[in-house]
Amino acid sequence: MRKRIVSIGFITFLVGMLGICIVTPDRSVSDSERRKLAQFPTVTVQSILDTSFFQQLNDYCTDQFVFRDVWRGIKAQVSYTLLGKKENNDIYTYDGHILKAQMNTDEKSIDQFISRINAVIDKTSEYNQVYAMIVPDQNSFVPDDVMLHMDYDLLYEKMNDIQGEIIDVRDILSLDDYYMTDIHWKQEKLSGVVSAMAQVMDLKTDVPYEVISCGEFAGGLAGQYALPHEKDELIILNSEAIENCDVWYLEDPDETSVYPTKKREAMDPYDLYLNGATALIQIDNPFGPEGRELVMFRDSFGSSLAPLLIDSYSRITIIDMRYIASSVWQEYVDFNTQDVLFIYSTLLVNQSSTLKP
Numbered sequence: 559m560r561k562r563i564v565s566i567g568f569i570t571f572l573v574g575m576l577g578i579c580i581v582t583p584d585r586s587v588s589d590s591e592r593r594k595l596a597q598f599p600t601v602t603v604q605s606i607l608d609t610s611f612f613q614q615l616n617d618y619c620t621d622q623f624v625f626r627d628v629w630r631g632i633k634a635q636v637s638y639t640l641l642g643k644k645e646n647n648d649i650y651t652y653d654g655h656i657l658k659a660q661m662n663t664d665e666k667s668i669d670q671f672i673s674r675i676n677a678v679i680d681k682t683s684e685y686n687q688v689y690a691m692i693v694p695d696q697n698s699f700v701p702d703d704v705m706l707h708m709d710y711d712l713l714y715e716k717m718n719d720i721q722g723e724i725i726d727v728r729d730i731l732s733l734d735d736y737y738m739t740d741i742h743w744k745q746e747k748l749s750g751v752v753s754a755m756a757q758v759m760d761l762k763t764d765v766p767y768e769v770i771s772c773g774e775f776a777g778g779l780a781g782q783y784a785l786p787h788e789k790d791e792l793i794i795l796n797s798e799a800i801e802n803c804d805v806w807y808l809e810d811p812d813e814t815s816v817y818p819t820k821k822r823e824a825m826d827p828y829d830l831y832l833n834g835a836t837a838l839i840q841i842d843n844p845f846g847p848e849g850r851e852l853v854m855f856r857d858s859f860g861s862s863l864a865p866l867l868i869d870s871y872s873r874i875t876i877i878d879m880r881y882i883a884s885s886v887w888q889e890y891v892d893f894n895t896q897d898v899l900f901i902y903s904t905l906l907v908n909q910s911s912t913l914k915p
Contacts, residue, residue: 675855682898710904740778776789807839846871847871853893855902857903
């Protein structure tokens with residue numbers, strides 16, 4: 559009798575869950591995971607024959623399963639607490655920070671990154687001063703016995719092949735300079751980085767910034783952690799030059815602010831820095847030294863650093879080669895005597911296929 563009750567209960571649960579899944583509308587994005595969710599795949603003869611339909615169907619069922627976030631939380635709780643595991647889906651915690659493992663060192667990717675950066679440098683005039691800064695990701699500050707990570711010594715050794723002056727900030731930064739719930743560094747913690755840059759780039763370091771709190775911030779890693787965690791505070795540094803400069807975004811020409819207020823309510827509030835994922839930006843500073851310009855090639859780490867360089871230049875052109883090909887951005891840049899800065903994180907160097915040729 560007991561087995562019959564358990565069986566009936568289990569079948570009722572399955573049928574009920576199936577019914578809820580059927581009547582619940584599909585979601586397009588996951589706010590907690592900060593990503594798009596798989597949609598029901600298109601059925602074609604080819605997709606069935608090459609089995610891609612079934613893989614896409616599996617992804618769809620996994621992403622659209624009802625109460626997905628609840629089940630993710632239960633799984634994480636079981637992994638960390640009941641089973642005593644250090645990680646759940648390659649997500650670790652250390653010293654209050656949520657971390658995502660990056661264990662493989664892709665030498666091919668590193669070499670490809672250097673090749674693409676040097677190819678850009680070859681396009682610049684002989685009169686340009688060229689600098690490169692590779693930002694260590696959070697994992698580089700975590701002991702090996704906590705989690706395995708990429709070979710940072712090898713990566714930085716290879717960076718010496720870049721045809722520019724390397725600005726090494728590894729000894730300046732610490733884990734506390736990064737958000738607890740996100741991969742990025744905190745803008746308010748970058749004074750040491752700017753000072754190191756100033757030693758070789760002649761930057762202003764005595765700019766009086768207004769510190770503005772934009773409220774609580776739960777970064778992309780918080781959703782992947784799937785359990786409650788202390789939130790970060792999102793802070794921006796403002797100055798007279800930042801407030802009064804003219805900003806032009808290639809994809810969003812109607813936006814003219816360094817810190818677009820509309821991004822405070824975005825899925826990823828880190829987009830408050832320079833409007834998020836943007837291919838090309840031009841910033842004109844009417845208070846800057848006349849004729850002094852900077853061309854910055856960057857990933858998302860450069861979004862929060864670039865505003866701190868505005869006071870040192872009359873114009874900054876910012877290019878994100880993940881979203882724009884060289885044949886396009888060259889239409890907007892005429893190299894003459896600008897400083898040229900490459901700033902990329904070790905995460906991108908290890909996944910450089912995202913850079914467009």
